Amino acid sequence: MIAPRLEIDLEKIKVNARTLVKRLALQGISVTAVMKATLGAPEIANALRQAGVKTLGDARIENIVKMRHRGVPGPMAMIRSPMISQAARVVKYAELSFNTELEVIRMLSAAAQIAKRMHGIVLMVELGDLREGILPKDLHGMVREILRLPNIALKGIGTNLACRSGVSPDAVNMRELSALADSIESTFGFPLEIISGGNSANLAWALSGANTGRINNLRLGESILLGCDPLQRQPISGLHTDAITLVAEVIESKVKPSQPWGTIAQNAFGAPSTPKTHGHIQQAILAIGRQDIDPLGLEPPQDVEILEASSDHLVVKTGRYAYPVGSEIAFRLNYSALLRAMTSPFVSKLWVNRTPILQSPPTLTKKPRLVSSLQEK
Numbered sequence: 001m002i003a004p005r006l007e008i009d010l011e012k013i014k015v016n017a018r019t020l021v022k023r024l025a026l027q028g029i030s031v032t033a034v035m036k037a038t039l040g041a042p043e044i045a046n047a048l049r050q051a052g053v054k055t056l057g058d059a060r061i062e063n064i065v066k067m068r069h070r071g072v073p074g075p076m077a078m079i080r081s082p083m084i085s086q087a088a089r090v091v092k093y094a095e096l097s098f099n100t101e102l103e104v105i106r107m108l109s110a111a112a113q114i115a116k117r118m119h120g121i122v123l124m125v126e127l128g129d130l131r132e133g134i135l136p137k138d139l140h141g142m143v144r145e146i147l148r149l150p151n152i153a154l155k156g157i158g159t160n161l162a163c164r165s166g167v168s169p170d171a172v173n174m175r176e177l178s179a180l181a182d183s184i185e186s187t188f189g190f191p192l193e194i195i196s197g198g199n200s201a202n203l204a205w206a207l208s209g210a211n212t213g214r215i216n217n218l219r220l221g222e223s224i225l226l227g228c229d230p231l232q233r234q235p236i237s238g239l240h241t242d243a244i245t246l247v248a249e250v251i252e253s254k255v256k257p258s259q260p261w262g263t264i265a266q267n268a269f270g271a272p273s274t275p276k277t278h279g280h281i282q283q284a285i286l287a288i289g290r291q292d293i294d295p296l297g298l299e300p301p302q303d304v305e306i307l308e309a310s311s312d313h314l315v316v317k318t319g320r321y322a323y324p325v326g327s328e329i330a331f332r333l334n335y336s337a338l339l340r341a342m343t344s345p346f347v348s349k350l351w352v353n354r355t356p357i358l359q360s361p362p363t364l365t366k367k368p369r370l371v372s373s374l375q376e377k
């Protein structure tokens, strides 16, 4: 079978999305599914729609355009502040965009007038993580300016935490967002439809049973795709953590010394890690590399250990088994590895739809040969 490949189980992704949509609905919170790690894959977009997700979001307009051209229905949101150079495309393809700069919103207004349509705006507020966001003291002034702009509808406010500085969403910063919504409404006298509290990192807070205040939307990517809470990288109960797996093929399999010999300098990517083992090991090379994955973001099967990766080679140590040339090894991925694998043209995408088994371990696709003579000191 073609390798390397991502095996993407649409049923498991659907279960993850439906579970989160239902749990959050109990708190009055809707889900915007964030597609950016999938490059806007229409197969996944359609699965998410079937799971009850109303709005799809993406940080790249190209992904939104792709979903539209492939017939994905329903509202779409541009969740990164649009580039001025892309204003016309954003207005054409997305109903909503998340913004922090008046110049950009002015351009969206101009583009929306030309296109003769309304464009919705959510203003992102800075609450400590120091990525995108308007400082709370500047928010009212910004709202006043936006209300004057033709063809622009101010739909709400939002915030994004835990992405740059790892600031956790908690009762304090979420209460501040709720209070900002209240103060805009009372000052300007109109209701805000969307109070978007954050991303997958908000789930622990949102599902803790705490008062969620005015927050009525979350933008979820990683938790839907990987079933994982990004704050502690722990599995979320009831969700599949193996909806997407990476399969790579062995191109060399040999018993080799674990320590290199010769004069040691840097390798292609900086200082090589010093091997911890001595003596001989069963070593395998997989035909995949840093161009396709983040080697630190792969979780190998139990008796496989990742030793090093270069552009095109992933070197692993295998324990009791020797993986013959041509056999395959399946890995789970974290967000970083998923993002790169999805983006690599060398990794093919296989849509699978196996019967869901909750949090099953990755399985080997070919049975490895047991090497009993292997000596390890």
Ligand SMILES: *Cc1c(COP(=O)(O)O)cnc(C)c1O
Residues within 6 Å of the ligand: 034, 036, 059, 079, 080, 160, 198, 199, 200, 201, 219, 220, 221, 222, 223, 230
């Ligand atoms: C990527 C992104 C998200 C989704 O984050 P996850 O951790 O994958 O849930 C939400 N909001 C914004 C603004 C983003 O850029």
